[in-house]
Amino acid sequence: MNVNEHEPSAGLFTAVYESDENAxxxxxxxGADPEATDEDGQSVLYLAALQDEPGIVRLLLAAGARPDRLSAGIDAPLCGAACGGHLEVVRALLAGGAKPDLVEEGGFTALTWAVLGGHAEVVEALLAAGxxxxxxxxxxxxPLVTAARRGSPSCVRALLAHGARARAQALAEARRWSALDVAAELxxxxxxxxxxxxxxxxxxxxAADGGTTVVVELVVDGRAVAGDDRQTxxxxxxxxxxGAGYGGRA
Structure with missing residues (x-):
């Protein structure tokens, strides 16, 4: 369903934007629909996941929202939460039945997004969930190669602990980046x-794991128009x- 000002679910979106669990x-x-969508097809559950609202996510799931329903047919709530590094939302969605390896449009999984962002605790939660x-x-x-390029030791540790392969390729990537000026490359x-x-x-x-994150932005009229970041x-x-003897192994 699409939400407009005359429908009972319209206030549900307002409540999420205002972080108002009581509302x-x-x-x-x-009678608001826990699977309501706005005029763009964005689901209220996906919005709550993006907004980092674990309490609201739990309320919507308890009311019947399907955790793996793609917002606008494209975006998975778990992927949105993982991309933002929203650990408690990720845990809530997984506890509510979200499939940890669900693929959203474009071929992304939650693990892909979490590794790309260097969100090690989210990576660990997803791996622990299967x-x-x-x-x-x-x-x-x-993923291990992506984590090596990202420069996140914590993500690498989590993946190795769960048996990730491509170790020689990851080592080569880490060696390559360790010789570069990260800011200049970005x-x-x-x-x-x-x-x-x-x-x-x-x-x-x-960085969350004790290192440093380099953030590079292109600015026009005082406003960042593009950016990228990498841990070091x-x-x-x-x-x-x-040290773990992975230099010559797959």
Whole structure:
């Protein structure tokens, strides 16, 4: 169903945007559809997942929202939560029956999104729930290689603990990145996509696993128009893989 101002489910979206769990309960008791969609086809469960609202996600699931229903036929709530690093939402969806290896449009799984973002706790939660450690995303790249490029030692550890393969390939990728200037590489990649001549900002912020994340943005009129980021734990990952004897193994 599509939500408009005359339908009882319209207030459900407002309640989610306002992070108001009591209002969500009230709307559901008044008959709001827990699987309501807006005019763009976005489901209220997907919105709650994106908004990092685990309590609301649990309420919607308890009211009958299907955890694996694709929002607008494209986006999985679990993938949206994993992309944002929303650990408690991921746990709520998995507890509510979400399939950890569900593939959304474009070939992405929640594990793919979590590894791309360096969200190690989400990676661990998905693996513990049964996500396959070697299931690749749309690029056909193994998750361990993606984690090595990301520069996240914690993601690498989690994947290795669950038997991830492609270890020699991951080691080669970590070695390659450990020899590069991460900020310069990210800038060059962004400029290949968006052209040169932009103002460029570089920030270094603490990563969740104790390292550093380099954030590079292209700025126009004081507003970031494109950006990318990478953690800088590549040398540590090399040590992890070499020290565990993975240098010559698949």
């Amino acid at each position: 969500v309960v009230g709307r559901l008791r008044a 996500a396959h450690p070697d299931r690749s995303g749309p690029s056909d790249e193994p 800038r060059a990649s962004l400029e290949r996509l968006h052209g040169t001549g932009h103002e460029v900002t570089v920030r270094r912020v603490p 734990g590549h040398a540590e990952i090399v040590g992890l893989l070499e």
